[in-house]
Amino acid sequence: MKITADIVIVGTGVGGLYCVLNLPSDKQIIMITKSAVDESDSFLAQGGICMLKNDDDYDSYFEDTMRAGHYENNKESVDIMIRSSRDIIDDLISYGVDFHRREDGSLDFTKEGAHSTPRICFHEDETGKEITSHLLKAVQELENVKIIEHCKMIDIIEENGRCAGIIAQHPNGSMTEIDAKFTVLATGGVGGLFENSTNYPHLTADALAIAMKHGVELENIDYIQIHPTTLYSRKRGRRFLISESVRGEGAVLFNSHMERFVDELQPRDVVAAAIFEQMKKDNKPYVWLSMKPIPKEDILSHFPNIYKRCREEGYDVTRECIPVVPAQHYFMGGIKVDRYSKTSMDNLYATGETACNGVHGKNRLASNSLLESLVFAKRAAKHIAQTFDDYDTITPDIDIESCRGCDSDYEKTVKKEIERMKQYHEQHNNDTEC
Numbered sequence: 384m385k386i387t388a389d390i391v392i393v394g395t396g397v398g399g400l401y402c403v404l405n406l407p408s409d410k411q412i413i414m415i416t417k418s419a420v421d422e423s424d425s426f427l428a429q430g431g432i433c434m435l436k437n438d439d440d441y442d443s444y445f446e447d448t449m450r451a452g453h454y455e456n457n458k459e460s461v462d463i464m465i466r467s468s469r470d471i472i473d474d475l476i477s478y479g480v481d482f483h484r485r486e487d488g489s490l491d492f493t494k495e496g497a498h499s500t501p502r503i504c505f506h507e508d509e510t511g512k513e514i515t516s517h518l519l520k521a522v523q524e525l526e527n528v529k530i531i532e533h534c535k536m537i538d539i540i541e542e543n544g545r546c547a548g549i550i551a552q553h554p555n556g557s558m559t560e561i562d563a564k565f566t567v568l569a570t571g572g573v574g575g576l577f578e579n580s581t582n583y584p585h586l587t588a589d590a591l592a593i594a595m596k597h598g599v600e601l602e603n604i605d606y607i608q609i610h611p612t613t614l615y616s617r618k619r620g621r622r623f624l625i626s627e628s629v630r631g632e633g634a635v636l637f638n639s640h641m642e643r644f645v646d647e648l649q650p651r652d653v654v655a656a657a658i659f660e661q662m663k664k665d666n667k668p669y670v671w672l673s674m675k676p677i678p679k680e681d682i683l684s685h686f687p688n689i690y691k692r693c694r695e696e697g698y699d700v701t702r703e704c705i706p707v708v709p710a711q712h713y714f715m716g717g718i719k720v721d722r723y724s725k726t727s728m729d730n731l732y733a734t735g736e737t738a739c740n741g742v743h744g745k746n747r748l749a750s751n752s753l754l755e756s757l758v759f760a761k762r763a764a765k766h767i768a769q770t771f772d773d774y775d776t777i778t779p780d781i782d783i784e785s786c787r788g789c790d791s792d793y794e795k796t797v798k799k800e801i802e803r804m805k806q807y808h809e810q811h812n813n814d815t816e817c
């Protein structure tokens with residue numbers, strides 16, 4: 384089958400949805416998602432979304448982001464993200480997103496590790512669901528947008544160095560060619576490549592493999608964040624995140640002798656490394672997290688989802704410690720994009736976690752990723768709108784059947800490239816230290 388659109392967006396998380404909402408309404412848009420429309424990491428985000436709460440906080444927010452990222456961040460991207468944050472939050476509120484407020488009606492802010500001050504807007508411990516469900520509803524009301532679920536991109540269409548759409552496959556094996564003047568990859572992270580991850584398992588970095596195949600530039604794809612605290616379980620499957628904001632609100636970590644062993648509010652990579660070391664010393668597959676320093680009423684009002692899930696697993700976090708273990712969580716590297724989210728291939732954009740504009744450097748500051756995804760998805764949309772008429776429409780002539788099975792080695796290819804980049808960085812760092 385062959386269908387035609389002005390723009391095709393791959394992925395229905397915040398990176399894809401917010402891009403669509405900022406595209407002109409006279410463009411025909413097709414969105415596809417590999418799973419159900421509400422099965423994206425965007426729905427899982429717990430802690431919140433950062434905001435520049437006043438001009439006085441700019442330097443501190445900038446420095447916190449840079450310090451967490453080991454100063455490998457792209458400063459221009461960080462500046463764009465921080466300065467755009469207030470408009471993004473206002474826009475989300477206009478879509479009906481309900482952030483927690485103080486008694487006087489102003490926005491309330493929480494704090495997470497490596498933030499020098501509270502600057503995170505939140506909705507209980509389900510901020511991602513609150514944001515993404517409102518954006519999804521707004522997109523579903525648009526007449527110019529068609530969403531196709533359970534439809535997997537297996538390749539992009541390349542014509543004379545330009546991207547001219549994608550090839551997608553359905554669960555029954557049938558394939559669809561989607562011709563489009565512009566393509567946006569918003570395919571999320573890489574958690575599906577790992578045994579222990581907080582991500583949905585269908586996020587297997589397909590877009591990275593496809594980018595590699597077509598010579599589209601990637602950046603730092605070995606920069607993968609391990610979250611320090613997921614609920615320890617012997618069961619297989621997605622790991623349940625215990626948001627960093629519980630530590631921001633006072634929760635502490637203990638070793639097997641019930642002694643604290645790390646400053647819980649250090650950046651994620653530092654805390655995760657300390658936990659791994661402690662697990663080795665204790666010879667245990669977890670350490671303990673105590674939420675008891677947080678008043679019970681605050682646990683129930685701010686973290687109802689964490690409370691409920693831990694109860695289901697047999698723990699009452701208001702009274703007892705829970706076992707936690709680090710797990711793969713976030714992807715700082717990705718498809719290299721400029722400040723308009725354009726990749727190295729013409730007519731191909733990437734937004735959200737699959738893209739790398741350098742905001743996060745080597746390690747993401749907590750609650751910067753929803754914001755970064757939204758800010759740069761909007762910039763992609765604006766750039767596509769501005770340049771739309773500069774390009775002719777191409778009608779590709781391809782044998783769609785020749786694409787069948789082209790994705791069979793994608794996971795292996797990406798894992799190998801991650802390993803190669805890791806070795807490259809280790810070697811490079813050793814050389815610099817010499």
Ligand SMILES: Cc1cc2nc3c(=O)[nH]c(=O)nc-3n(C[C@H](O)[C@H](O)[C@H](O)COP(=O)(O)OP(=O)(O)OC[C@H]3O[C@@H](n4cnc5c(N)ncnc54)[C@H](O)[C@@H]3O)c2cc1C
Pocket residue numbers: 393394395396397398399415416417418422423424425426427428429430431432433510511534535536537569570571572581582583585586587588589590624712713734735736737749750751752753754756
């Ligand atoms: C448990 C958890 C908690 C988090 N908490 C926070 C938080 O508090 N604050 C914060 O800022 N960030 C948080 N994050 C990170 C944040 O949620 C993500 O970085 C962000 O939502 C990514 O959005 P996205 O649109 O790029 O990807 P996603 O929301 O993951 O969407 C990816 C989309 O791409 C689709 N897709 C993938 N491959 C294909 C393919 N081949 N073909 C078709 N479709 C495809 C998927 O089906 C999905 O629709 C958290 C993440 C997790 C997992």
